[in-house]
Amino acid sequence: MFRHEISVLWKRFKIFMDQFMMSRLGVFGLAILTVFISLSIFAPYLSSYSIKASEGNIHEVLKPPSNRHIFGTDELGRDVFTLIIHGGRISLLVGFLATIISGGLGALIGSIAGYFGSWLDDILMRITDLFLVIPGLPLMIVLSALLGRSIWNIIFVIGILSWTGTARVIRSQVMSIKEKPFIESVKAAGAGDLWVLRKHILPNVLPLIAAQMTLQVGGAILSESALSFLGLGDPTHVSWGMILHYAFSCGALSSGCWWYILPPGICIALVVLAFSFIGYAMDQIVNPRIRRR
Amino acid sequence: MGFRSFVFRRSIESLITIFIVITLNFYLFRIMPGDPVSIMFNPSISPEAKEIMLKEMGLDKPLLDQYVIYLRNLLRGNLGYSFLLHEPVFKAILERLPNTILLMLSSNIIAIFLGVVLGALAAWKRGSVTDVSSIILSLSLYSMPMFWLGGMMILVFSVQFHLFPIFGIVTPGVDYSSFWDYAWDVLRHLTLPMISLGVGTFGGLFLIMRNTMLDALTEDYTLTAKAIGLKNRTIIFKNVMRNAMLPLITIVSLRLGFMVAGSILTETVFSWPGVGRLIYSSVLAHDYQLLQGAFLIITILVVLANFIADIIYGVADPRIRF
Amino acid sequence: MSLLNVRDLRVYYRISKGMVRAVDGVNLYMDKGDFLGLAGESGCGKTTLALSITRLLPDNAKIISGSILFDGVDLLKLREDELRENYRWKRISIVFQGAMNALNPVFRVGDQIVQAICTHENIGKKEAWERVERLFSLVGLSPERAKDYPHEFSGGMKQRAIIALALACNPDLIIADEPVTALDVIVQAQILELIRSLRDKLGLSMIIITHDLSVIADTCNKAAIMYAGKIVEFSDIVSLFKNPLHPYSQGLLANYPSIEEEAKSFEPIGGRPPDLLNPPSGCRFHPRCPYVMDVCRRVEPNLIDVGGGHLVACHRVMKS
Numbered sequence: 040m041f042r043h044e045i046s047v048l049w050k051r052f053k054i055f056m057d058q059f060m061m062s063r064l065g066v067f068g069l070a071i072l073t074v075f076i077s078l079s080i081f082a083p084y085l086s087s088y089s090i091k092a093s094e095g096n097i098h099e100v101l102k103p104p105s106n107r108h109i110f111g112t113d114e115l116g117r118d119v120f121t122l123i124i125h126g127g128r129i130s131l132l133v134g135f136l137a138t139i140i141s142g143g144l145g146a147l148i149g150s151i152a153g154y155f156g157s158w159l160d161d162i163l164m165r166i167t168d169l170f171l172v173i174p175g176l177p178l179m180i181v182l183s184a185l186l187g188r189s190i191w192n193i194i195f196v197i198g199i200l201s202w203t204g205t206a207r208v209i210r211s212q213v214m215s216i217k218e219k220p221f222i223e224s225v226k227a228a229g230a231g232d233l234w235v236l237r238k239h240i241l242p243n244v245l246p247l248i249a250a251q252m253t254l255q256v257g258g259a260i261l262s263e264s265a266l267s268f269l270g271l272g273d274p275t276h277v278s279w280g281m282i283l284h285y286a287f288s289c290g291a292l293s294s295g296c297w298w299y300i301l302p303p304g305i306c307i308a309l310v311v312l313a314f315s316f317i318g319y320a321m322d323q324i325v326n327p328r329i330r331r332r
Numbered sequence: 333m334g335f336r337s338f339v340f341r342r343s344i345e346s347l348i349t350i351f352i353v354i355t356l357n358f359y360l361f362r363i364m365p366g367d368p369v370s371i372m373f374n375p376s377i378s379p380e381a382k383e384i385m386l387k388e389m390g391l392d393k394p395l396l397d398q399y400v401i402y403l404r405n406l407l408r409g410n411l412g413y414s415f416l417l418h419e420p421v422f423k424a425i426l427e428r429l430p431n432t433i434l435l436m437l438s439s440n441i442i443a444i445f446l447g448v449v450l451g452a453l454a455a456w457k458r459g460s461v462t463d464v465s466s467i468i469l470s471l472s473l474y475s476m477p478m479f480w481l482g483g484m485m486i487l488v489f490s491v492q493f494h495l496f497p498i499f500g501i502v503t504p505g506v507d508y509s510s511f512w513d514y515a516w517d518v519l520r521h522l523t524l525p526m527i528s529l530g531v532g533t534f535g536g537l538f539l540i541m542r543n544t545m546l547d548a549l550t551e552d553y554t555l556t557a558k559a560i561g562l563k564n565r566t567i568i569f570k571n572v573m574r575n576a577m578l579p580l581i582t583i584v585s586l587r588l589g590f591m592v593a594g595s596i597l598t599e600t601v602f603s604w605p606g607v608g609r610l611i612y613s614s615v616l617a618h619d620y621q622l623l624q625g626a627f628l629i630i631t632i633l634v635v636l637a638n639f640i641a642d643i644i645y646g647v648a649d650p651r652i653r654f
Numbered sequence: 655m656s657l658l659n660v661r662d663l664r665v666y667y668r669i670s671k672g673m674v675r676a677v678d679g680v681n682l683y684m685d686k687g688d689f690l691g692l693a694g695e696s697g698c699g700k701t702t703l704a705l706s707i708t709r710l711l712p713d714n715a716k717i718i719s720g721s722i723l724f725d726g727v728d729l730l731k732l733r734e735d736e737l738r739e740n741y742r743w744k745r746i747s748i749v750f751q752g753a754m755n756a757l758n759p760v761f762r763v764g765d766q767i768v769q770a771i772c773t774h775e776n777i778g779k780k781e782a783w784e785r786v787e788r789l790f791s792l793v794g795l796s797p798e799r800a801k802d803y804p805h806e807f808s809g810g811m812k813q814r815a816i817i818a819l820a821l822a823c824n825p826d827l828i829i830a831d832e833p834v835t836a837l838d839v840i841v842q843a844q845i846l847e848l849i850r851s852l853r854d855k856l857g858l859s860m861i862i863i864t865h866d867l868s869v870i871a872d873t874c875n876k877a878a879i880m881y882a883g884k885i886v887e888f889s890d891i892v893s894l895f896k897n898p899l900h901p902y903s904q905g906l907l908a909n910y911p912s913i914e915e916e917a918k919s920f921e922p923i924g925g926r927p928p929d930l931l932n933p934p935s936g937c938r939f940h941p942r943c944p945y946v947m948d949v950c951r952r953v954e955p956n957l958i959d960v961g962g963g964h965l966v967a968c969h970r971v972m973k974s
Contacts (some may be wrong), residue, residue, distance in 0.1 A: 172349060173356075174634050176593030177611060181360060181627050184615050257475065264477045265597055269612055283480060287601070292483055293498060295491045304480035311475035552755035556819075559710050559750075560770045561742030574760045648760075 047242060055246065058324050065320025071313035075306070079127040088118035090125050090277055101291065104298050111298035113282075114289040122282055123302050129278035130307070133194055134260040140198025141259070142252035145205025150244065152206070153213030154236065163206075170203050176265060183271040190273040197262045205251040212247050216240055246325035254318030257311035264307055279303040338646050346639040350632055357628045358402050361620060362395060411628070412621035416613060421625035425607055429629075431501055432606030434518075435525055436595050442530025443537060443591075444584065448577070450534075451541025455549060455576075456568045466538065474535025478594045482528040482601040489524060496524045499603040525602040529594050533587070540583050544576040551575070578648060585641030588634050656723075657827060657859050658684040658707075663720035665699075665706050674930045676702040678883035680720075681957055684861070684876075686826075689853055691870030691891075692863045693906070694880035695927055700863045701751060703880070704829045708742050709734075725826070744774045747820040749813075749830040751863075756816055757804040763815050764800030770822045789818040792855075793848060810841035814848065821852075831863045846872050867906060871895060879903045882928045882938040885957060889964035899966040901943050937969065945970050 059065050078085065096116035104111045110119035152163040179196050186192040216222065216239065225235060266272060267280025268287070282303045286292070291299045405411070411421035450470070454463040473481070490498045497503060501521050508514040548554065549572060557567045596608035603609065607626055614622035660682040667674040676699045684690050692700050705711050707722055707729065722729045724746065729737065750756045758766060764786045771782040787797035793814040799807070807815060813833065820828050833849070834842040850873055852858060862874055870877050870891070877894050879887040879902060887900040898904045905923035925942035928934055934941055940950040947969060955967040 169349065169352060172589070172635055172638055173353065173631055174589035174592040176589075176596060177627050177630055180596070180611060180615060181623060184618075184620070184623060185360070261475075261477055265479065265593070268477070268479050268597070269600065270616055280477075283477070283483075287479075287483065292486055293491060295487065297487055300480070300483055300487065304477060304484065307480070308472065308476040312472060315471060315475060552750060553758040555710060556748075556750060556756045557758070559708065559742060559748045561738045561744065561773055562769070563738070571758055571761075575758065578760070 044242065055324060059320055062320035064316040068313040068316030071309055072317065075127055075310055076131065078124045079131055082124040082128060085124055086118065086121040088121040090117060090122055101296050110302050113285065113299055119299055119302065122277055123306060126277045126279045126282050126303065127306060129276045130260055130263060133190065133263045133278065134256045136194045137197035137259040138252050138256045141201035141255060142205055142248060145202035146209050146248045148202065149206040149209030150213050153210040154217060154240065167203050167206055175200055179262060179266060180269065180271065183266055188271060188273055190276050193263055193266055193273065197259050201255060201259060208251055209244055209248060212244055213240055216243055250318055250321035250325050253314055253321055257314040260307060260311055279307050335646060339643060342639055342642050346635055349635050353631045353635065354406065354628065357624060358399055361624050411625035414619050414622040416617045416619040416622060421622050424610065424622065425626055425629050428606050428610055431604060432595060432608060435529065435604060435606060436591060438522060438526045439529035440591065442526065443534040446534040447537025448541050451538045452545055452568055452573055454542045455545030458546065470535040470538040473531055476532065478532040479597040479601045481532045482525065482598050485524050485528050497521050501605055525598050525604055529598045533591060533594050536587060541576060541580055544579050545572060548572045548575045581641055581645045581648060585638045588637050592630055592634060657686045657725060659723040661721045663706060663722065664718040665702050666716055666718055668714045668716065672931050675883055675933060676930055677706065680885055682878060682885065684859060686859055687857060688876050689860045689862065689874040691874035691877040692861055692880060693865060693867055693870055693877060695865060697927055698880045699883040700880055701831055704831050704863055707829065708746050709737060743770055743825065744823045745825050746827045747825040749816050749820045749828060749833050751831040754809065754812060754836060757812065759804050762801055762803055767819050767822050770819060774823050789821055793818045809837055810844060813837060813845055827859045829861045833862065834869060835864065849873050882933055883930060884938060886967050887965065893962065893964050899971050900968050901945055902939050
């Protein structure tokens, strides 16, 4: 049923990729991201050390980097490098899934508000403003605290609190498409709302949604690391935020155990930066507001 | 007509928002999964004490009645009791609020200064080394988790070089001979968290300032200014900056929520005794009355700050007033 | 007395596809007290020419060659700060196209004029403000309005304010780029009346750039017709309107309906404006010229005086 739409989208995607490859920032970000994703996927094969809390080497607690442990060990004797590459899996996963939720929600709300307008738009925009005013992290903290420490709760909480930016952007895009004369003529020819949405609005909005989501993955990763750091993370899963949580809790800071603290933060920063670059490059290509300038 | 009705309208909107926040706060803590009793109280209290608290909080009554009791308590300044700190929630928050405000204000000044000045500079010298390096610098700092940035600063400046104290707002157990000694001690403790929070949050401001400046520089009035014979520096810092700062005021108010997040994390890392740290401690100890109270106060303050920012914008942009 | 002498000016823009030859060998001459009208289609290079005089071109524009002599001094050879302090606004000011946005919306109109005055003259704010009020009266605005912001002015008022701004430092030359195009007809007439009164009162010189010949007829004593980056005809007003020599000028004037004559249909000039990236060879007008000859396609005509100060660049005119 959607075959035609898919082939149109695929062609557009190829054109987009050509343009994307010309952006140095975009390619650079993509390269960094590829490295991290590869490390995450192949984590179990890259290191033989275990990340299980019970399987740490108690003779090698909080040791600085050495030949055997290139990033040193943690307070349970586990290899920090192994923790990092396994932690990447969870951090990236949470980032992706949370952004899918927030992106989907934002696109849905934005499109409905933009397309149907009038009172529906008013209500949805009021709700959006409300979510904008209430500070994000405190609300995430409260929700996580009340829901309990599980990775799905975290994904859910981040997802339902990060959609406002996307909603606004999609809404203005949908509104500007809706105003175009050709929509009027298509409707006069008898097209229903669903048809217009599917054939005309969706293809034009999808690239923008993709760009917005890319820009938001970084934020989701930072939110997850903040929540984990504050003690709201899932104790059964190792993420970069959790590593930092354990590092700070065991006093690695005052003891000067920099090898435990430096790597997770740098990984987070690099990945967030990579997504920002990719998202920025995408935005330059697909965002009509910027293109006009 | 214009300005007064503008203020009036915004006040009503803010009050409505605050009311919604209060209601949200109430229902959030009541409808979450889990036994409301265990959520609200320290699990180790005796069953008799539990009964008394239940009756007092009205937890045995229907939800709507509880809501009314909650509102009544709120108006009397009763936000509940913190079993962690052994004092009323309201008192606990009030004691720590000045510390948070001190930290947020000082770091905001740093962030705004860095964002505005560097943003204007980068826009002026677009494409130059100054521009590109400031973009890279601010983006990198912005991508780092704020608590990690704070931690790294502690590692380097406190642990390694012993330049600044690691924790708290004052050195414990010290008697001060004068106010200035006290102030100096606070300042020493304030430096790292203030710089950490300021530097970690200016990135967004910088990018937006740069963009709005670039936009303003393409406007006709910039060409007029150049034709009049004004120096480039005058054009940038006197004429155009005023225009670019207007959207900045809006953006700053939007960033308030972000700043609050930053202060929670920074206070936790530096053990700064503010409201942010209170949130952290209450989560750790499952002291939900404290958490609820702190969350409410913070959110209301953010709404108020947004309101003030809107008013300032109204004053600054002559077009809005009329 | 010679005021402005532009000699063989070439100004090109660099774009991704190449160089746009916006002003390609322009010669222009003005005496003190002249009101020179510069007419041509959009995109023919008029604004570029105007902006070149005090070097206000955007970054991708380059002045390739030529000289602009103002009162004997070549402005193109001056140092930037010399130009900025002594010539911009002090001796040459500009009334911009689309003056609607030429004023900064966050400052009061009076303050912006005061800033212009104090930049070039060593007088106090109070004195400068008094001059602003005098200028406002001069251009037909109530002096109290100087305390208002630009968005509180109507279109016509803004135009008057811009003219007041242009007069602030008593310049010798004002360049007005499409000063009345964005206004409705009645306000247009008022502004033109204002310009005429200023000409009589102040002994200014002015360059009025427009595509509307009737505006030139109303205010100027000399006119230059520009096409595709070159001046194709130059003369005093009367000669031009009575006896246009260049086919392009003839085409422009032929399409002006006259109230006195019988109604007739328009005869637009065929073809389209040339692409300044790759201008036509020889005479740039030749693809659209009804009298085109073989030499027109190969050789560029020079601007020649055919008598009484009437200059034309046309092979056909040369022949006769």
